[in-house]
Amino acid sequence: MVEWRRWPTASIEDRVSAALVPPHGGGSLKPLMLSGEALAAECERARSLPRVQVSSRERGDLIMLGIGGFTPLDGFMTHADWEGVCRDYRTAAGVFWPIPITLSVEAATADSIRVGDSIALADPESGEPLATMQVAEKYAIDKAFECSWIFGTTDVEHPGVYMVMQQPEVNLAGPVRVLSDGGFKAKYGALFMTPAETRTEFARLGWSRVAAFQTRNPMHRSHEYLAKVAIEVCDGVLIHSLLGNLKPGDIPADVRIRAIALLVDRYFRPGTVIQAGYPLDMRYAGPREALLHALFRQNYGCSHLIVGRDHAGVGSFYGPFDAHHIFDEIPAGALVTRPLKIDWTFWCYRCAGMASARTCPHEDTDRLLVSGTKLRKWLSEGEPVPPEFSRPEVLEVLREYYASLDASEKVEVKLAGHSAR
Helix, strand or coil: CCCCCCCCCCCHHHHHHHHCCCCCCCCCCCCCECCHHHHHHHHHHHCCCCEEECCHHHHHHHHHHHHCCCCCCCEECCHHHHHHHHHHCECCCCCECCCCCCEEECHHHHHCCCCCCEEEEECCCCCCEEEEEECCEEEECCHHHHHHHHCCCCCCCCHHHHHHHHCCCEEEEEEEEECCCCCHHHHHHHHECCHHHHHHHHHHHCCCCEEEEEECCCCCHHHHHHHHHHHHHCCEEEEEEECCCCCCCCCCHHHHHHHHHHHHHHHCCCCCEEEEEECCCCCCCCHHHHHHHHHHHHHHCCCEEEECCCCCCCCCCCCCCHHHHHHHHCCCCCCCCEEEECCCEEEECCCCEEEECCCCCCCHHHEEECCHHHHHHHHHCCCCCCCCCCCHHHHHHHHHHHHCCCHHHCCCCCCCHHHHC
């Protein structure tokens, strides 16, 4: 008589959750946000501490540290971390990391703070404490060195370079205790999901192979095509919108979210897509930022990152597929989350549908190349948008937004680099 082996009694959710990619660094998620009595006590202590106001970019980094998105970091990087990340993609402890996570202050402020002191880090808008920090080190950096390694240029026309060059001159390093999400949950509600929450939702849906779609733009037909290609080979897609600051002329998060929700509701099969948002500002670091996007999506539970043309790029600073190539240049095993590399995508009039350079045999004259920059230019100038470029429901939301702007709010959109094709 054959004795059948009894399967473990763990729930489907537990088994799928265990099948998700592990957080970066191989351990558990490391959220630095306090709660309960510990939060109340630290908020009280923060009132008595010297206060340092952080920048918008630093606020996003703090919140990502708080919710576990930057697992396994415990705070802002030391000089050894900063140099190792710039030059070798590694912190002093050997953790793979592609972009420095640093906090900068004016020299006079740094002089008033001693190593070992605790300080409160204040929100740049509300002035309320976001976190406390024990200062482990104070150091100056070579900004041109950072920019040349991270952005591949020191040209201040690059918005990321400009941001670094405008930073104060001294960095403070040390572990943080995060007290607040900066109001993101109150503003965006269920859309603002932590890594623990996305992992729980993936498990509930039975997903273990999940692709992240990074976006700072409303989704046009090319984006829709990329997401649907990913759905063919994965259990589902996390459409993950940046909720932090962008450059002038980009479309605000609340407008993008409404447009994406309409697209998902009307053009995707139910149960294949989750829309969520995360609190970072864009750095426009191209290939390096693509690696960061993959790294923190690993913490969110995503096994893959969709990487299309000029991922996280700006203007003509990067080649169209530099963000593809960099994944082949990093050490094996540096990231568990892998890229889904997809070629130029466009509407082909002879194919009568969306296609890519890998699948379409026709000429450029038969193709309508789609880019977020081109769409913003047409909309800002009141030009007609071809129906092959964007879904009508999305265009209605965007036209309403542009019509609401007065002349002082409008920014000239210039086509440069790959978006000009």
